[in-house]
Amino acid sequence: MDPMMPPPVRRIALDRDPFIAPPKPIANGAAPTAVAARPRAVRAPAPIVRERMAVESVWLAYGENWVVRDVSLPVRQGEVLAMIGASGSGKTTLLRSLNRLTEVTAGAARAGRISLDGNDIHELEVNTLRRRVTMVFQQPNPFPMSIFDNVAYALAERPGRGGRRRRRSAKIESAVNDALQRAGLYDEVASDLDRSALRLSGGQQQRLCIARALAAEPEVLLLDEPCSALDPISTAIIEDLIVQLRESVAVVIVTHNLQQAFRVADHVAFMHLGELIEYGSSEQVFDRPKRDRTREYISGAFG
């Protein structure tokens, strides 16, 4: 690379500055003109940052094909961790291993240790773990039930068998509405929560899935490209939500949208062919990447 030329990454930093303006409120409909122009959400640093999950030398395979190789990183509450990397680099696989969803796939293998609050997740009861670490998938996957039932399904199991009859109790209703509101879907669907979730648009379905994941009141939230089906306004709502959530929930987000990673993440993990190439603070990875691969990936996608 020509040493006289500023690396393209720098350009982002330069480009970015003029855009740092007071964030426009989006609630009143004054949407930003382009997502790219959205500045990084101005945020107070989360008061407490504490490590919730630790990934230590984790290897993951489908059959004999090791698609995640020796990855170690922390997942902290009070922070958003973004995972970036080319298609097929193992981001989804790593994400799914955090709540042991990889175990659902026949032939999947793993090595290394993943812990939640110091306890090996493979020693926790799997369903308890998955309630504490919920996931939103790359493709929206609402249940073929009503919007209401989709969210209510995620609420903590109610004791007794009379659950179905009492399921529209005020408590459940407010929990469902609250989750829908946080995911920015409530206003659009409030008029008919009994509609089939399958009749929502793709973006609405994805926000429903986010609402569902939130209704479970997780401690760690895994988001696999949650915004790939969303319009700029919904994306902005979700991004704001993610930034807000990080105080109470440790958030891990996989995204192909580097601007998005920059906007929401405190730390960024860059993966390539199953390896964790670089892990660092958002500013460091985007402005001063240590590894050439990272630099190429970031500049390639940005330039």
Place this chain on the structure above:
Amino acid sequence: MATGQLAPSPPPGLSIARTGREGTGSWPLVDRIAFWLCWITGIGLCVTAIAIVLFMMVKGISYLHLDMLVQSPAPSAIQSQSGGILDPIVGTLIVAAIGTAIAAPIGVALAAWLSEYRRPAWLAHTVESAIEIIAGAPSVVLALFGLLIFSQGFLGFLSQTAANGAVYGRSFIAAGVVMAVLALPLIVGSVREALEQLPDRLREASYALGRTRATTIRRVLLPSIRPSIATGTVLGMGRIIGDTAIIRILLGVSLTNQGVGHLPIIGALRGTGSTLTSYVYENSPAGEGNAPQKAYAAAFLLLVLVLALNGLVTWLTNAGAGERRGPRTAFRLLRFSGAQE
């Protein structure tokens, strides 16, 4: 997020093009030929179906009198004095009810296990083969085997025991149980196929919320395939209602339903009787009753019954497919049919 005034519909001047009206004129020749072949096949099927129904209707209605529905068959060489078909109707309903009540839950559970658990694998394979064997077995074979089982001394309480201790082995219970075996493969087949076609994303969504396999099956997967469960059940029911061999061998050849003992319902179930199929057979020229007019009337009713059952389950499926309804909706609807939630 509605902003401002939105026109409720396009202005009157605009011509509205609706989808679904595409002509075939623009299609390639091969497509058009295939299209017309489909048409011809479809019309052929309709004609066949209508012909059967019309034929049975003309024959049946002319011989079917309302009082036949409330009279028991009477043994008589003269056709006009041979009574009605109340007993065969009741018999058909009892056998169908016993058969489906046993086969549906077991079939759904088996299908769920085969599709969702499959463990241990050797058992799953064995069960699959067993179901295939049953599906392929002629019903007369099942019936003979059933008779062998139900004639065992320790099962005497399910049918009649003669004075010398011989177990008769023929009863509504015996016929119903073997009918359940007959219907089982149809229910397992359609439920299992539907479960296997559900995308894995659905299961993963549920697991990712910390739900167990059992909860996932009960609250997500089975409600999603309610139409297939209903379809399988109807198929099974149709098979049960239409079967003659099992009835002849396991329910006896009397035309009237004859209870055993003094207990009201249990006595009737332990007893023997007839169904519409056995009645049709008995009274057809092939049988001994030789009352072909009665046979036509009963056959017509049989057809109506099967069609009505199909309609009922379709209706239940549609009613149950609405949102916010649980897997038990069908049963609730059955109990309070017509009542709106």
